[in-house]
Amino acid sequence: MDRARRLEYLRAMGVEAWERRDLPPLAPAIEVAPQADDAPSARRAASPEAPASTTAQPSPASAGATSSGGMASVAGQRRPPASPSAGATEVPSPIAARAADASARTATGGAPATAVISPGRAAGTPVPAETEVHWDALQAEVLSCTKCTLHSTRTQGVFGVGNRRAEWLVIGEAPGAEEDRRGEPFVGRAGQLLNAMLAAIGLPREQVFIANVLKSRPPNNRDPKPDEVAACLPYLMRQIALLQPRLMLAVGRIAAQNLLATDMPLGRLRGQVHSFGELNTPLIVTYHPAYLLRTPADKRKAWEDLKFARSTFQRLASQEE
Ligand code: URA
Numbered sequence: 001m002d003r004a005r006r007l008e009y010l011r012a013m014g015v016e017a018w019e020r021r022d023l024p025p026l027a028p029a030i031e032v033a034p035q036a037d038d039a040p041s042a043r044r045a046a047s048p049e050a051p052a053s054t055t056a057q058p059s060p061a062s063a064g065a066t067s068s069g070g071m072a073s074v075a076g077q078r079r080p081p082a083s084p085s086a087g088a089t090e091v092p093s094p095i096a097a098r099a100a101d102a103s104a105r106t107a108t109g110g111a112p113a114t115a116v117i118s119p120g121r122a123a124g125t126p127v128p129a130e131t132e133v134h135w136d137a138l139q140a141e142v143l144s145c146t147k148c149t150l151h152s153t154r155t156q157g158v159f160g161v162g163n164r165r166a167e168w169l170v171i172g173e174a175p176g177a178e179e180d181r182r183g184e185p186f187v188g189r190a191g192q193l194l195n196a197m198l199a200a201i202g203l204p205r206e207q208v209f210i211a212n213v214l215k216s217r218p219p220n221n222r223d224p225k226p227d228e229v230a231a232c233l234p235y236l237m238r239q240i241a242l243l244q245p246r247l248m249l250a251v252g253r254i255a256a257q258n259l260l261a262t263d264m265p266l267g268r269l270r271g272q273v274h275s276f277g278e279l280n281t282p283l284i285v286t287y288h289p290a291y292l293l294r295t296p297a298d299k300r301k302a303w304e305d306l307k308f309a310r311s312t313f314q315r316l317a318s319q320e321e
Contacts, residue, residue, distance in 0.1 A: 047253070047291070048252070048253045048265065048266035048267060048287060048288075048291060125165070126165075127164045127165055131164070131242060132164070134242055135164055135242055138159075138235065138238050138239065138242070139159045141235070142157045142159045142215050142235050143156065143157040143159060144157075145157060145215065145216075145232075145235070147231040147232070148216070148227060148228045148231040148232065149228075150214070150216035150217065150218060150219075150228055151216060153216075153217070153219050154175075154180055154216040154217050155180045155181055155183075155217075156180065156183045157183075157215045157216055158175040158179050158180065158183055158184065158185050158212065158215055158216070158217070159183075159211070159215060160185060160209060160210060160211030160212070160215075160239060161184050161185060161209070161210050161211075162205070162206065162207075162208050162209035162210050163206060163207060163208065163209060164209065164242070164243065166207060166208045166209040166243060166245065167245055167246040167247065167313070167317075168203060168207070168208040168209070168245060168246070168247050168248075168249060168313070169208070169209050169210075169211065169239075169240065169243055169245035169247070169248045169249070170186075170194070170198070170208050170209070170210045170211075170248075170249045170251060171210075171211055171212065171213065171236070171248060171249070171250050171251065171255045171259065172185060172186060172194075172210070172211075172212045172213070172251050172252060172255055172288065173212055173213055173214065173224065173251075173252050173254040173255050173288065174212050174213060174214035174215075174216070174217060174218055174221075174224055174254075175212060175214070175215070175216065175217040176188055176190070176217060176221055176290075177217065177221070178191075179191075179217065180216075180217035185210045185211060185212050186210055186289075189290075189293060190288070190289040190290035190293060191289070193289035193290075193292060193293060194210075194251065194289045197289060197302065197306055200303070200306060201306045201307070201309070201310040202310070209239070209243055209245070211236060211239055212236075212255075213229060213232065213233060213236060213254065213255050213258050213259070214228055214229065214232045215232055215235055216228075216232070223254060224254060224258075229258050233258065237277075240276075240277065240281070244279065244281075245281060246281075246282070246313060246316055246317065247281070247282050247283075247284065247309060247312060247313045247316065248276055248281055248282065248283040248284070249283075249284055249285075249286065249309055250283060250284070250285045250286075251286055251287065251288045251289065252266070252287065252288025252290075252291060253265070253266040253288070254288075255288075256269050256285040257269075259276060259283065260274055260276075260283070260285075266285060266287065269285040270285050270286060270301070270305055271304075271305070271308065272284075272285075273312055282312060282316060284305065284308060284309045284312060285305070286302050286305035286306065286309070287301065287302045287305070
């Protein structure tokens with residue numbers, strides 16, 4: 001990415017390029033273009049501190065691929081579990097721990113990344129054909145899913161998008177109106193900010209995989225209900241098993257609480273490297289971009305989270321070299 005674009009993305013994150021790294025960022029600014037139908041239809045991200053009324057409790061259904069079936073074993077090597085960040089707290093995830101089968105069915109490892117946010121394996125070798133088959137089968141299942149009532153109100157399922165060799169997996173809450181229309185996550189105004197957030201740490205959208213906890217839009221962008229999360233989470237677990245990301249970034253309270261099976265407010269989940277699933281995939285939590293659009297003052301905290309995620313990724317990548 002050239003310097004001018006990078007500076008532009010940094011400005012969108014409210015970061016002045018000449019700031020010293022040891023100083024807090026300057027006042028955030030929003031530079032996301034307005035979108036005609038965005039205000040009413042963009043997903044309203046839950047308040048980060050709101051109670052976790054929609055958090056799915058660990059259950060066989062929410063335990064991911066253990067109950068989802070349909071995914072045959074995937075050839076390839078299992079990457080050794082990543083160790084937690086030095087100086088960061090590792091918090092085991094009960095729900096993730098129950099996703100044993102999802103994690104046990106390992107996907108292809110891929111070449112280790114060699115630089116901080118280098119394209120890594122994403123730009124390298126293609127997805128092995130047999131893994132591609134599993135991705136395609138999973139996508140077809142998601143698009144025809146009728147496991148919860150949301151299928152009757154959605155326009156289409158939103159499977160997720162991105163590089164199937166990505167080392168970063170970004171996980172949001174659920175599709176909004178624009179996503180429902182276009183069949184792709186994070187394409188509304190919040191999506192523009194998410195792109196800017198990722199670009200600010202040197203990650204083009206095309207280099208990550210982006211998915212949601214729910215694959216169908218809840219009517220009127222209401223919060224996901226626990227039974228909907230329980231029905232849908234197995235799909236995400238299978239995506240994780242196929243992708244085997246080096247780092248997961250949960251954006252927003254709903255995604256974070258459901259993945260970590262906790263009621264803890266988002267503020268307490270930030271700033272740590274959580275451990276997800278049997279592969280101990282590092283998981284970092286930050287604010288949802290839709291929340292940041294409403295609360296730009298918190299962009300500077302999100303920027304701290306992103307820098308933390310970037311340095312964590314860098315450390316993990318260097319450990320595997
Ligand atoms: N908000 C989300 O959490 N996911 C999307 O795909 C869009 C908005």
